[in-house]
Amino acid sequence: MMNNALAVLHIPHASSIIPPEERNNIVLSDEALQQELLQITDWFTDDLFTSGRDDCVALRFPVSRLVLDPERFEDDEKEEMAKKGMGVIYTRSSLGAVLRHSSVADRERERLLDCYYRLHHRCLNQLVADILETHHKALVIDCHSFPKAPLLYENDQRPERADICIGTDNLHTPDWLCDLLLAAFQQRKYTVAVNRPFAGAIIPSNYYTKNVAVSGVMIELRRNLYMDEKTGRRHAGYAALKQALDGVINDLLQAFRVREVADA
Numbered sequence: 001m002m003n004n005a006l007a008v009l010h011i012p013h014a015s016s017i018i019p020p021e022e023r024n025n026i027v028l029s030d031e032a033l034q035q036e037l038l039q040i041t042d043w044f045t046d047d048l049f050t051s052g053r054d055d056c057v058a059l060r061f062p063v064s065r066l067v068l069d070p071e072r073f074e075d076d077e078k079e080e081m082a083k084k085g086m087g088v089i090y091t092r093s094s095l096g097a098v099l100r101h102s103s104v105a106d107r108e109r110e111r112l113l114d115c116y117y118r119l120h121h122r123c124l125n126q127l128v129a130d131i132l133e134t135h136h137k138a139l140v141i142d143c144h145s146f147p148k149a150p151l152l153y154e155n156d157q158r159p160e161r162a163d164i165c166i167g168t169d170n171l172h173t174p175d176w177l178c179d180l181l182l183a184a185f186q187q188r189k190y191t192v193a194v195n196r197p198f199a200g201a202i203i204p205s206n207y208y209t210k211n212v213a214v215s216g217v218m219i220e221l222r223r224n225l226y227m228d229e230k231t232g233r234r235h236a237g238y239a240a241l242k243q244a245l246d247g248v249i250n251d252l253l254q255a256f257r258v259r260e261v262a263d264a
Contacts (some may be wrong), residue, residue, distance in 0.1 A: 006253055007139040008127050009049050009203055013042035014069045022067045025100055025108070028093065036093050039228045039230050040065060042145040043223065046134065049143040055253050059128055061120055065215055066090060066099065071202055084153050088117060094151045121176040125204045128214055141190045141249070142202045142218035147229060156197035163190040163225055165217030169201045171209060177217055180255055184248040
């Protein structure tokens with residue numbers, strides 16, 4: 001990682017890859033699985049949020065969230081979405097269909113957690129540790145997209161959805177950071193909402209509630225801004241959104257760098 005990096009771009013849901021050994025555990029037909037991937041994947045966020053800049057390092061989860069979701073709590077007792085069959089290991093699809101058999105054997109659960117979840121979170125913690133060692137402050141930008149119309153599993157079913165959703169954490173998202181993002185997107189003519197339809201921002205487990213030198217924010221893009229949600233193909237709005245997003249992240253990191261120097 002370059003010493004200039006101040007932020008981690010955390011990209012958890014961009015992959016549609018399901019390894020063959022994991023496909024055997026998913027009971028959906030091939031056609032139903034492809035439709036579910038179209039609905040549930042944060043398409044192209046691994047490209048939209050990255051532009052070769054050296055002040056960010058990207059961490060992309062390598063497989064589909066249908067294999068395992070790295071943004072859920074490992075313990076289903078702590079995870080709200082586990083009640084809907086969408087804890088760290090999904091047993092239900094976004095439409096409520098059976099994805100896996102209702103219970104995952106303990107041995108299989110441990111294998112999935114070790115292979116995907118724990119490895120990913122060790123990487124996230126280490127990237128943040130490296131940034132802290134150099135700069136004494138770090139930022140995690142949680143990179144997502146969301147459909148124009150709510151999916152059945154979503155808690156917020158209100159039909160009106162802004163172009164951009166900013167998710168915040170009560171402890172790890174400073175007010176200035178949220179305010180800056182609101183202004184930056186609005187200046188670029190996007191509508192913005194805070195913590196709707198989705199709320200929160202991921203903070204690495206080693207630092208969550210323990211070290212406010214680690215800041216975090218979530219940026220969610222409404223998918224129809226850049227793609228046809230029925231076909232999964234990019235459309236003419238893609239390049240403009242990518243350019244705007246690069247500008248917003250540049251504004252954010254410039255401000256974060258100044259704040260870091262001021263706080264040191």
